[in-house]
Amino acid sequence: MHSHSNDAADAALLEMLTAPTPPQSPKAKFSRRDAALDPLMIAAAAASGPHVTRNHYHHDFFPGVMLPQHQGSWDWTKWSPDDPKQQPRRHLAYVSRQAPRRQRIQEGLIPEDAKENDSSRDNTGTPLPSPRKRRSSVAAPADTDSRTHAKPVAPEPPKPVEVKCMARTRIPTPHGPAFLHLYHNNRDGKEHLAIVIDPAQYSDPAEEAVSAPPIRSRSLDAVWGDNETEMDRITRGAYIGRLSPTFRRASVPTGDLPPAINDGIPSPLVRIHSECFTGETVGSMRCDCGEQLDEALRLISQPLAVPALAGGPPARIPGRGAVVYLRQEGRGIGLLSKIRAYNLQDLGHDTVTANLLLGHGADERGYEIAAAILRDLGLGGGAAGSAGEGVRLLTNNPDKVEALQKEGLVVAERVPMVPRSWQARNPALMLPHGAEVWEDRDGVPRVAGATLIGGNSVHGADLDKYLRTKVLRMGHVLPLWMEDPEAEGA
């Protein structure tokens, strides 16, 4: 039996269902705002697991896709077209990587009172720290909740840099012999290098009238273990003199004592150089890095004049010093970003702006590792303010001088690095190499072996722009020859 009100409701429903246009609420006139479910998105989300559902954790469907021997997989390696019945196809199965809840409670993995997907516990049932309370807009009374007023924890200061020379070997270069040292450190996973020039180590100091302290790595000469044999030491480079099939003598630990300083002998010439794959390996003329590396090795290898000993003629000793070669490609931004920066530079930006546009700093390098390497080589004196022969630093970059001084090393002098092409155009400066330069059909200057070690100088508008930016925007100390009218006319 129907009541009156029921009849009215039924009639209204009938009217709604049979009307040509069903009545719509004003809201329904708007199109749906939620995105339609995209099956691809769902598949991607499902593949990115793990997923927590109410009862199970991380199911695998088709578990044998990756590992054919797993349950439910079809081992295609055993399939033969001739005999399809050889291995019956197994049923595919869902596999849960988590045991049922009851079983986990029995095994004591989760407490009995733990709720499934309890956000206050981790997957093993261990209580998690309770979430921080939302900050109220009204200041809470003091000490009501110490956690909300916890002082921010200051980041731990980085450990002091430690370096260890892992191996050393002799490298003959066009400028003379060098010793390549490979370093490991506790800051980054990179293999930084030191190219030490000290050919006096080949001769017997007793036979020399004047001799400078040898530049040797303390960590390399140290004894690394009780089981280390003389051959082990020699193989990693801890030897003295020059190895030959008939000569081999392992070195003895140098110790931490500062080297005896011989008055009158110039401080060793040192360069801290940052890796530049494009300039040093490809021979890019966008920068002068390859040329600088070669010029540094050449300058350090030059014999040094030392004051005359009583009654004797002025003496000359072999050049001595080191290039610390840091793996800080692209002023620390890495090769990938540097390549991108070059494209921005081709669009008209300079080297600094290009770095900034990529979200990097103009210069992201650090010199703590370089300082530690110099210390290990006994270069740059001891602690801040202590006496020591110091170093003559080959650079135009004031950051490098400042960084070494901050590390407590003594920079006795800054020796400028003037690009060879600029020296050629400035009569006030000497051209060190008889540079044979010719112009190609487009008027671009070409030089044989421009930036490889023992090569010549780099030229070009790209290089001039790069160097001008370093002087004008990065504070490099280098006279701009094109701004000097006298030099221009020369």
Ligand SMILES: Nc1nc2c(ncn2[C@@H]2O[C@H](COP(=O)(O)OP(=O)(O)OP(=O)(O)O)[C@@H](O)[C@H]2O)c(=O)[nH]1
């Ligand atoms: N980001 C960026 N890095 C460059 C560019 N050209 C060269 N470099 C990098 O600049 C660094 C050159 O550093 P260094 O040779 O140590 O010299 P410097 O700091 O310029 O100073 P000097 O000691 O005066 O030569 C290397 O890491 C190069 O890879 C460039 O256009 N963009």
